[in-house]
Amino acid sequence: MKNVAVFGAGRIGRIHAGxxxxxPGVSLKYVCDPFGDSAAQLAQQLGAQVATMDDALLDPSIDAVVIGSPTSTHSDLITRAAAAGKHIFCEKPVDLSVPRAVECGEKVRAAGVACMIGFQRRFDPTFNEVRRRIDAGEIGNPEMLVITSRDPGAPPVEYIKGSGGIFRDMLIHDFDVFRWILCGDGDEAAWLSATGSVLTxxxxxxxxxxxxxxxxIRxxxxxxxxxxxxxxxxxxxxxxFxxxxxxxxxxxxxxAPSEVRQWDASGIRADKPEAFFLQRYAAAYRLEIEHFFECLQTGAAFRTTVHDGVKAQILADAAAESAASGQPVKL
Amino acid sequence: MKNVAVFGAGRIGRIHAGxxxxxPGVSLKYVCDPFGDSAAQLAQQLGAQVATMDDALLDPSIDAVVIGSPTSTHSDLITRAAAAGKHIFCEKPVDLSVPRAVECGEKVRAAGVACMIGFQRRFDPTFNEVRRRIDAGEIGNPEMLVITSRDPGAPPVEYIKGSGGIFRDMLIHDFDVFRWILCGDGDEAAWLSATGSVLTxxxxxxxxxxxxxxxxIRxxxxxxxxxxxxxxxxxxxxxxFxxxxxxxxxxxxxxAPSEVRQWDASGIRADKPEAFFLQRYAAAYRLEIEHFFECLQTGAAFRTTVHDGVKAQILADAAAESAASGQPVKL
Amino acid sequence: MKNVAVFGAGRIGRIHAGxxxxxPGVSLKYVCDPFGDSAAQLAQQLGAQVATMDDALLDPSIDAVVIGSPTSTHSDLITRAAAAGKHIFCEKPVDLSVPRAVECGEKVRAAGVACMIGFQRRFDPTFNEVRRRIDAGEIGNPEMLVITSRDPGAPPVEYIKGSGGIFRDMLIHDFDVFRWILCGDGDEAAWLSATGSVLTxxxxxxxxxxxxxxxxIRxxxxxxxxxxxxxxxxxxxxxxFxxxxxxxxxxxxxxAPSEVRQWDASGIRADKPEAFFLQRYAAAYRLEIEHFFECLQTGAAFRTTVHDGVKAQILADAAAESAASGQPVKL
Amino acid sequence: MKNVAVFGAGRIGRIHAGxxxxxPGVSLKYVCDPFGDSAAQLAQQLGAQVATMDDALLDPSIDAVVIGSPTSTHSDLITRAAAAGKHIFCEKPVDLSVPRAVECGEKVRAAGVACMIGFQRRFDPTFNEVRRRIDAGEIGNPEMLVITSRDPGAPPVEYIKGSGGIFRDMLIHDFDVFRWILCGDGDEAAWLSATGSVLTxxxxxxxxxxxxxxxxIRxxxxxxxxxxxxxxxxxxxxxxFxxxxxxxxxxxxxxAPSEVRQWDASGIRADKPEAFFLQRYAAAYRLEIEHFFECLQTGAAFRTTVHDGVKAQILADAAAESAASGQPVKL
Structure with a gap:
């Protein structure tokens, strides 16, 4: 039985905790969140206890922590969990600063704990099937990738101000998909050009x-x-994509939520896509957490590590730089 | 907390038990199956105990039983559970004999327990969305229904011999869909013609x-x-449909298992449908059991009762008769 | 060069004439229609002359006639054209009376002229591709056929009164598709059951x-x-189908008229199907007339003959009888 | 009646001539091609005569010329036809050199003849329906455009050497689609970045x-x-797109060539797209020629002029420059 503490009882923390x-073989022991109410509610619902992060890290029975707290706390919590000898699952990104993310990865390595970064799209059944078929050679050598990645609406401007910008906040997932799908044989980004507009x-x-x-990206x-x-x-x-x-x-x-087609005077209508990431990637979130504990059990390597987090971050930084300067960036 | 005993640890029993x-608010206390090994394995996996059906029915802490045992045992188990004052969820059909099914319904009513029959298709998200839109008036008055219902392969002939025939075994679901979708306003089958072939x-x-x-059916x-x-x-x-x-x-x-499309020299290829009923109706099975316990909790009426089971059975009998005689049946 | 007279300058006559x-190698010489205005207009548009049917049949330079006049005139015109030694293309049906249609076929045979009946669906690119793949063995032995055949709106009741009824007027095409698609190896209808309602x-x-x-149909x-x-x-x-x-x-x-998909708050919307038969079967009408003249040129057999017209008619009669009596018909 | 000479009896010339x-109201009088055999064959098939381009331009009965000869001859033929007072339809591009294309446009204007450039995609029923819906306000203000434009196979390297490069030869159509679809309100390209690879x-x-x-493009x-x-x-x-x-x-x-779906053990398969541009844009080629003669008849403005040809050319040049230098181009 693996005992686990979840850090963060917000939207994403609740998903992982649930x-x-x-x-089987996993026990949620603690829910930790500075907002005690959220923590208490989630803990009660799932039969866990509320604890401070410090206490959770001090408890020798805790094998692993799952970090779903705000981005700004990630690298610090990873570092502390690693120092306490706990295995770590942390939501992307590691840190908005690439050097801090790199440093974080070094500390994890030094501590000898396992650390997985949550790029849940790599666990989506549809996306995985694409990866599987590429590996099976069904389309030969991959040559081009076109990604369409659109949110249903902008977050509050206050959120945007602290988000690191659209490239680090939103496209970070797309940069990881690019690496996963197009660079599966060790290929790497060499040249990147980005541009952006304010239209909404x-x-x-x-x-x-x-x-x-x-x-x-070339x-x-x-x-x-x-x-x-x-x-x-x-x-x-x-x-x-x-x-x-x-x-x-x-x-x-x-x-889509359903496979209904409605035929009427206005045409033939299918459902809109699943509303947002919690619905669209519900299976992916479930499967990535399964993967985390399965790897802990078997000792197998994680599919997504701090290294992947850093690599995606570097592309996000390059995109932000390119969009600001109007010039491409060589990598 | 509702305490539950599951009768039957085979394929469908395991689904319901899981x-x-x-x-939340439901506790699986007993798994009961004459094949002790299956029961023991399922009980252990889910933290329940093994018991005989008799013992489970005698335990006053048991609120409800979920029956997933072979068809031939359904009416007897329903009757016994009703006599013991337990609420009942039973897989379709109630009984291959309509009179026995009717009698079973009377005993349930007399005992004052709640009894739901598992027509899981009524809980499928896609099928439900159709029903919802009909109710919302989006296609006006329903006039025609075309159902395509095809299994991926025949069961063993030994199974077929005891199945009651294709109309009672396989089309029973389609007859229920007919009633649910086309007769939502109280309309009823008046005339039925069926024919069959042996082609496989x-x-x-x-x-x-x-x-x-x-x-x-008209x-x-x-x-x-x-x-x-x-x-x-x-x-x-x-x-x-x-x-x-x-x-x-x-x-x-x-x-479908994934939303991948493969474009190559042979055309543009989408996935085949989900493999069989356990995959196709995974969400439906989950939602119907939720519905059962939710109704027990709130006292709301079940969506599918012994009455629905009997009604579908009558259509199956009529179809078998029509296919045998080559003549339509008036209902 | 084949010289042709078109009988009928209504909707379908204009399609065939155009x-x-x-x-290439075909010259439209005469347009014949008791409504002289329609004939004159069509003739002028296509560089042809107006003539009476009698005069057209007497002209020895005329090789073939294309009959697109009302159903009630078909068998008489076929008979007269055959007697005049002209090859014949006639719109379905041959005649609403099966015996008259059979007799018509005998006269055509006796006269030694070629006569094709216009079941245009057999020339539709999509339907033909289905037939081709069946012939190529791509789905093995055909076992079941489901046809959905729906008009966008009823014709005037006056038309319906003289139409021979829905089975002879509308389903005649579907009966031909049944024979073409499911009975390609010489199989035949053995049993038919039909029912109908008035809902609109x-x-x-x-x-x-x-x-x-x-x-x-079995x-x-x-x-x-x-x-x-x-x-x-x-x-x-x-x-x-x-x-x-x-x-x-x-x-x-x-x-569909276009391959546009519109994604908006109401869903993802594709075009409705082509509006009606003139649009849906535009290519089919063109290809069947090409086939007619190609066969005249090469001496090859027509894909659809009076025999096919009679066979479809027999099924239509059986369906009308079955729907009226409520009993199946053996064939 | 408009009398027409077609210049060029190759693949595209044959399409336009046919x-x-x-x-109606248009008569193909001459087919002109230095390769006399092609011209003779096409002329015979369509009931026209063979002539030299000079003779055709000297014939006062000729109202318009349709130019489908090789790209390198376009600007010269346009200029000569304009000088001869003939209206002009010319395949894209006007000229691989923007200054020569601009000069060509000036001569046309000076001569007072009408000149349409053949960007056939603007006449495709599907693409037009998109344009129509944008104009009708169905998606609000257009913000982003993603174009996927892929040929089924490369032309011979000899062709490529004289083609002006992929941006001028192949993307010229896409640049016109960009202008037509995204800049319908007078907006214009301001910044362009291109990159290319050799992968095939x-x-x-x-x-x-x-x-x-x-x-x-921004x-x-x-x-x-x-x-x-x-x-x-x-x-x-x-x-x-x-x-x-x-x-x-x-x-x-x-x-697609047909609307057949094949369901078998390998999945559900739809047809590949129409094979190449002659099939895909068959309707568009027919409609653009109709448009040309309709405008000649009514005096309405053409949908695509030398100006559009020049504008697309400028984008193609910018793309070639950007891909060569690795730097974006400001426009």
């Missing part, structure tokens, strides 16, 4: 950010990737 | 059954329903 | 007809076919 | 060209466009 509480709300621009972006092997994003797609949450290979193409489509 | 064990395996015919059938209000079924669709499990209304049409499509 | 006027307009019932029907080899039709589908003209074989299934879908 | 020969055949690179490209109003192209998509000819607006999104999908 998922791990259902796993001037307040986004006043906060120093973009709401619409277009990124192009890899060392000459593969090409284009990413288009917006903070506001009127039709909802749009998470598609397509990868062209020498022998064919694979599309990863959206998931 | 689902109810995850519900002569052994099915030697066992006195069909493997391919075509059924037509309701009192003149609505029309056609159902086509086969025991063996080479491409898998096909569960679709479409309902035409005066203002439009609603299609309920299959669910 | 199509044949574009064929009581006036249809007062005219002695149905507007909604459900037909089931063939000698035990294959099953179900056909569902309505005169009024609120979403338009719906022309689909699917054929299940031992190794797979083929669906023939609708054609 | 289409215009079917138009080193010979392409040796010829100084790319086979795979990624282009990003407009003055901040709209974003991404274009991805390859010379070789293993699955065929892929011509899609999607335009995101403030209220929704419109996708223009591929057209």
């Amino acid at each position: 998922n791990l509480a259902r796993l 709300d001037p307040a986004v621009g006043e906060a120093g950010d973009f709401d619409s972006t277009a990124v192009t 890899t060392k092997q000459g593969r090409l990737c284009q990413i288009n994003t917006t903070r506001r797609a009127a039709y909802g949450y749009d998470q598609r 397509e990868v062209l290979g020498s022998d064919g193409m694979l599309q990863a489509g959206n998931h | 689902n109810l064990a995850r519900l 395996d002569p052994a099915v015919g030697e066992a006195g059954d069909f493997d391919s059938t075509a059924v037509t 309701t009192k209000q003149g609505r029309l329903c056609q159902i086509n079924t086969t025991r063996r669709a080479a491409y898998g499990y096909d569960q679709r 479409e309902v035409l209304g005066s203002d439009g049409m609603l299609q309920a499509g299959n669910h | 199509n044949l006027a574009r064929l 307009d009581p006036a249809v019932g007062e005219a002695g007809d149905f507007d909604s029907t459900a037909v089931t 063939t000698k080899q035990g294959r099953l076919c179900q056909i569902n039709t309505t005169r009024r589908a609120a979403y338009g003209y719906d022309q689909r 699917e054929v299940l074989g031992s190794d797979g299934m083929l669906q023939a879908g609708n054609h | 289409n215009l020969a079917r138009l 055949d080193p010979a392409v690179g040796e010829a100084g060209d790319f086979d795979s490209t990624a282009v990003t 407009t003055k109003q901040g709209r974003l466009c991404q274009i991805n192209t390859t010379r070789r998509a293993a699955y065929g000819y892929d011509q899609r 999607e335009v995101l607006g403030s209220d929704g999104m419109l996708q223009a999908g591929n057209h």
